[in-house]
Amino acid sequence: MMGPVLAACLLIILSTAWISQANGATCKKDGGVCTCNDQTKNVDCSYKELTAIPSNIPTDTDRLELDLNKLSSLPSKAFQSFTKLTFLSLNNNQLQTLPAGVFDELKNLETLWIQQNQLQSLPPRVFDSLTKLTYLSLDYNQLGSLPKGVFDKLTELKTLEIRNNQLRRVPEGAFDFLSSLSDVTLHTNPWDCSCNDILYLSKWIREKEGKVNGIESATCVNKKAVLEITEEEAAEDCVYPNTTTAIPTTIITTLASSNDDDIPELPVPQENFQKFLGYQEPDHLPTQPQCLMSISGYLGLMMSLVLTSAAILYVIHFLKKA
Known part of the structure; x- marks a missing residue:
């Protein structure tokens, strides 16, 4: 028969195992999805x-690395619980866009890496809450434009990397508030130096030459340095296409004046039909590893509870006999 001391020890061991299981469900260190310190x-x-x-992921995380995964989108509240983050890396994923407000709660963030994704545009004011940010890397994306004022709140930013994108221009005043900037990468973008929109960037580079590293490497599509462009060379008033698609008024007029029998039936893309009905994809669906972790964590917790209950019943039974 098991003595009362041994039974009590068993109870303590099982209770500790249960607590460890509960903590493990928060952030697994061995065999789980993420490695935590x-x-x-x-x-x-x-x-x-x-x-x-x-x-x-624990909410008190300071540094979060999500590199080399298959993230193609982020929910707008993806990081709302991580208010203590100072470092966030999303390199080498498949992100095509960033939702508005996704970084709004990261007021302590100092470093943000979003290299080697598929970003084609940025939401307006997406970085406004990152007032402590000192390092921002957007290299190796597909950015075709920057929203006006997107960097205005980044007064502490020291390094900005936007090389290897599809930028032809930057908005007037894009870098005016980057008072702490010391390094910037602008090269390997198809800067269009035939349009007068390039004159702001050309002037800014000349003013910062010798003060900000890396700016001289920006070259036009014809290989000429952006800082050398003159007003005579950039004389055209170019208009770039935007992401807004409008129906030409001539088509609307034609359709309005036609008989119903003459109007062909046009196929409606499924995604547009869903948007018309107000359908929205859920912000977050659990991944297979997460589901497995949840199931295994649940089973482990249940097993610990069963063993703990058995130990308690045994102790009570033994005490009654005594």
């Missing part, structure tokens, strides 16, 4: 083929 508050979720951000 309690001392440094670092969480590494890289190389995990994630299609969504794991839901079990």
Whole structure:
């Protein structure tokens, strides 16, 4: 028969196991999706083929790495719980866009990496809350334009990387508020130096030459340095296409004046039809690893509860006999 001391020890061991299981569900260190360090508050979720951000990341995380996954989109509230983050890396994913407000709660963020994704545009004011940001990398994306004022709140920014994109111009005043900037990469963009929109960038580079590293490398599509462009060379008043698609008025007039029998039936893309009906994709769906983690965590928790209950019943039974 098991003595009362041994039974009590068993109870303690099982209780500890239950507590460990509960803590493990918060951030697994061995065999889980992410690797966590309690001392440094670092969480590494890289190389995990994630299609969504794991839901079990501790909210006091200081450094979060989500590199080399399969993230193609982010919910607008993806990082709302991580108010203590100072470092966030989203490199080498498949992000095509960023939702408005996705970084609004990251008021302590100092470093943001979004290299080697597929971003074609940025939401207006997407970085406005990142007033402590010192390093921003948007290299190796497909950015065709920048929203006006997108960098206006980044007065502490020291390094800005936007090389290897599809930028032909930047908005007037795009860099005027970057008072702390010391390094910038602008090269390997198809800067269009035939349009007068380029004159702001050309003038800014000349003013910052010798003060900001890397600016001289910006070249036009004809290989001429952007800083050398004159008003005579950039004389055209170019209009660039935007992402807004409008129906030409001639088509509207024609359709309005036609008989119903003459109007052909046009196929409606499924995604447009869903938008018309107000359908929205859910912000977050659990990934397969997350589901497996949830199931295994639940089973482990249930097993611990069963064992703990058995130990308690045994102790009570033994005490009654005594």
